[in-house]
Amino acid sequence: MTAQMLRLAIDIGGTFTDTVLVQGEDTVLASTKTLTTHTNPADGAMQGAARVMAQTGRTLAELTGFIHGTTLATNALIERRGAIVATVTTEGFRDILEIAYERRYSQYDINLEKPDLLVPRERCLTVRERMSAEGEVLIGLEDSAAEALIRDIDASGAEAVAICLLHSYANPDHERWLRDLLAARRPDLTVSISSEVSPEAREFDRLCTTVANAYIQPLMETYLKAFADRFAEEGVTCPILMMTAGGGMCTLETAARFPIRLVESGPAGGAILAARIAASAGLDEVLSFDMGGTTAKLCLIDKARPQTSRQFEIARAARFIKGSGMPVRIPVIEMIEIGAGGGSIAGVDRLGRLTVGPKSAGSEPGPVAFGRGGTEPTVTDSDITLGYIVPDTFAEGHIQIDPAASNAALARVIGQRLQLDGIGSADGVSRIVDESMASAGRMHAVESGKDLGPRTMIAFGGNGPLHASRVARSAGVSRIVIPPNPGVGSAVGFLFAPVSFEIVRSRYSLLETMDMASINGLFSQMIAEAKSVVAQGAGDAPTEVQRTAFMRYNGQGHEIEITLPDRDLTADDLAPLTEAFEAEYAKQFSRPVPGMKIEILNWAVRVATPDAAVSSVPAKPELRDIAPTDHRPITCDVDGTAKQAAFVPRDSLSPGDRVRGPALISEPQTTTLVSADFSAHVDAIGNLVLIQDQKGGA
Numbered sequence: 001m002t003a004q005m006l007r008l009a010i011d012i013g014g015t016f017t018d019t020v021l022v023q024g025e026d027t028v029l030a031s032t033k034t035l036t037t038h039t040n041p042a043d044g045a046m047q048g049a050a051r052v053m054a055q056t057g058r059t060l061a062e063l064t065g066f067i068h069g070t071t072l073a074t075n076a077l078i079e080r081r082g083a084i085v086a087t088v089t090t091e092g093f094r095d096i097l098e099i100a101y102e103r104r105y106s107q108y109d110i111n112l113e114k115p116d117l118l119v120p121r122e123r124c125l126t127v128r129e130r131m132s133a134e135g136e137v138l139i140g141l142e143d144s145a146a147e148a149l150i151r152d153i154d155a156s157g158a159e160a161v162a163i164c165l166l167h168s169y170a171n172p173d174h175e176r177w178l179r180d181l182l183a184a185r186r187p188d189l190t191v192s193i194s195s196e197v198s199p200e201a202r203e204f205d206r207l208c209t210t211v212a213n214a215y216i217q218p219l220m221e222t223y224l225k226a227f228a229d230r231f232a233e234e235g236v237t238c239p240i241l242m243m244t245a246g247g248g249m250c251t252l253e254t255a256a257r258f259p260i261r262l263v264e265s266g267p268a269g270g271a272i273l274a275a276r277i278a279a280s281a282g283l284d285e286v287l288s289f290d291m292g293g294t295t296a297k298l299c300l301i302d303k304a305r306p307q308t309s310r311q312f313e314i315a316r317a318a319r320f321i322k323g324s325g326m327p328v329r330i331p332v333i334e335m336i337e338i339g340a341g342g343g344s345i346a347g348v349d350r351l352g353r354l355t356v357g358p359k360s361a362g363s364e365p366g367p368v369a370f371g372r373g374g375t376e377p378t379v380t381d382s383d384i385t386l387g388y389i390v391p392d393t394f395a396e397g398h399i400q401i402d403p404a405a406s407n408a409a410l411a412r413v414i415g416q417r418l419q420l421d422g423i424g425s426a427d428g429v430s431r432i433v434d435e436s437m438a439s440a441g442r443m444h445a446v447e448s449g450k451d452l453g454p455r456t457m458i459a460f461g462g463n464g465p466l467h468a469s470r471v472a473r474s475a476g477v478s479r480i481v482i483p484p485n486p487g488v489g490s491a492v493g494f495l496f497a498p499v500s501f502e503i504v505r506s507r508y509s510l511l512e513t514m515d516m517a518s519i520n521g522l523f524s525q526m527i528a529e530a531k532s533v534v535a536q537g538a539g540d541a542p543t544e545v546q547r548t549a550f551m552r553y554n555g556q557g558h559e560i561e562i563t564l565p566d567r568d569l570t571a572d573d574l575a576p577l578t579e580a581f582e583a584e585y586a587k588q589f590s591r592p593v594p595g596m597k598i599e600i601l602n603w604a605v606r607v608a609t610p611d612a613a614v615s616s617v618p619a620k621p622e623l624r625d626i627a628p629t630d631h632r633p634i635t636c637d638v639d640g641t642a643k644q645a646a647f648v649p650r651d652s653l654s655p656g657d658r659v660r661g662p663a664l665i666s667e668p669q670t671t672t673l674v675s676a677d678f679s680a681h682v683d684a685i686g687n688l689v690l691i692q693d694q695k696g697g698a
Helices: 041-056 072-078 143-156 173-185 203-233 252-257 265-281 379-385 391-397 403-418 422-447 464-475 486-494 516-538 571-589
Strands: 006-012 016-023 027-035 065-070 085-090 124-127 137-139 160-164 190-193 240-243 249-251 285-291 296-302 312-314 326-328 336-338 344-348 354-360 456-460 479-482 500-510 544-553 560-564 598-608 631-635 642-649 657-660 663-667 670-674 679-682 688-691
Touching: 006 041, 006 265, 006 486, 016 041, 016 486, 027 041, 027 486, 041 203, 065 203, 065 265, 065 486, 072 203, 072 312, 085 143, 085 203, 124 143, 143 173, 160 173, 160 203, 173 190, 190 203, 203 240, 203 252, 203 326, 240 252, 240 265, 249 252, 249 500, 249 516, 252 516, 265 285, 265 296, 265 456, 265 486, 285 422, 285 464, 296 422, 336 422, 344 379, 344 403, 344 422, 354 422, 379 403, 379 422, 403 422, 422 464, 422 631, 456 464, 456 486, 464 479, 464 486, 464 670, 464 688, 486 670, 500 516, 516 598, 544 571, 560 571, 642 657, 657 663, 670 679, 670 688
Parallel strands: 006 065, 065 240, 085 124, 085 160, 160 190, 285 456, 456 479, 642 663
Antiparallel strands: 006 016, 016 027, 240 249, 285 296, 296 336, 312 326, 344 354, 479 688, 500 598, 544 560, 544 598, 631 642, 657 679, 663 670, 679 688
């Protein structure tokens, strides 16, 4: 990568839009945060782009790279702002969505709320056809059946159609024929077919994924075109790449076809950044903590690789209960996300309990202190009242804040109900939101069979450094790393993501009787398809291929992911694959099961450009305490008393400088709170390292 390369990254969140301009591989020239403009997100993005260009004297026409991530797809699904969707399934399978997994996610809850799967039964349509699990046509698709289906679609009032026919992952011919027919006869309809969106067995998950894709596709197609046109008018000539949930990048064309892969794209950028920081700092076990204005995201990272998954749930009816949301099967970086951000609204419920979130004030109207019409106190209002956010340095001075308004709102909404003043109310809000985030992290670790204790937290986002020491204390983590430019961390992470595409296909096989030629042919087909997608965004750049098999014992319901060699399989691979599966099975379930046959349900290929190189871990600098001359009053988060905290600009610190808490380390887009029981020093590569090494007393 040459020094002349100039790349822009824009991450549109629920509250703020983050913009970063980078030269070469990792030299950040400028960064900024602007309020997200929900009526037209491109407006806030353009404000941020104009600001960083003005700061550097550069122009958009000079850009050689542009990466974008957005919460628009996620928010459209959660807020139910998508298209009117009809489903098309094989005759006799109309009620796939109603039947779901044939179980209740909370067995004894008499008031159980079922997940909203977007399509009511009256828009669930069927067509007469049938494929076998091997892909053989059992009942052909006739013209008369297709004509009847078109009449049903017209009568339903659908704007988009999700086609999911039985066993189409084995033979997609009928789905493709219907898609082409609808494109010719009803060109205004948006059509998603499951054999392209999620070509895997398990028809309920496959249908849900296809429905979600069809639901947001018209919105995202319109948005992506408008976004690209807006920046083209301002002089951008380079391609715009989109961040995906799996931690890679794809072209606008691919994103428009598969917008479901854009869900959680912003948080994925944060996990990519945390993994890179972990590699450069030599950290093997990491918990990334990304707290923005609307949500907080936590991800486990081992050996510089974020934990990944092939499925997740959207808009759970019960926040922490699996099965209460809409299942989606796409490659994702696995993380837990909760409604705890700077804009999370605090209040008192009818039982007199202090509550925080998940409802957020967002950027419109925003926290009370912003003076934009907000009347309900938020987490940011609490941080301002406690003294952790300093008005004259907040948001680079672009947003004026009113501490008195925050204090008054907290006293009015919370204090009057609980007999507290504004500071006492703020302290309660802070403790509840920090414990909620720590609890979510502990739960995520337990579900993954891991422990948070030995991990280092990497904190970023507009509010991550501000809450890191408080969340770490509750989670049992004693070491925190705050990277450079943490306030726009996810956007920085976009710039290190590879251009990639992943394909998963179902083809059932017993390991011992596997047809090697057939499986190798399947891999060749998937690799060629994935490479063609990657080439659209990476040109003729070199790529790496990763092959994976999803294996299980015969008769089991779920699979374990096993990495395969990057070459054609041979009979000599059977024994090593058996050993690899049994070793991974024993790791998860204590021991393998002797005498059981092993079967493979799904095969996957990931084609990606190589990860950016990471320099070797530098030597630790010798630490030296500095004596700050500036102090600000805060309410101590350890014992709740008033204290004077050192106030230190981050750019005044050099490697080896150490500041003992309590302290506020300020930078343009965020502030790091060094709690009274922590100290902070700068390592050799510019990270702030917080260590819980003090008593934290008065």
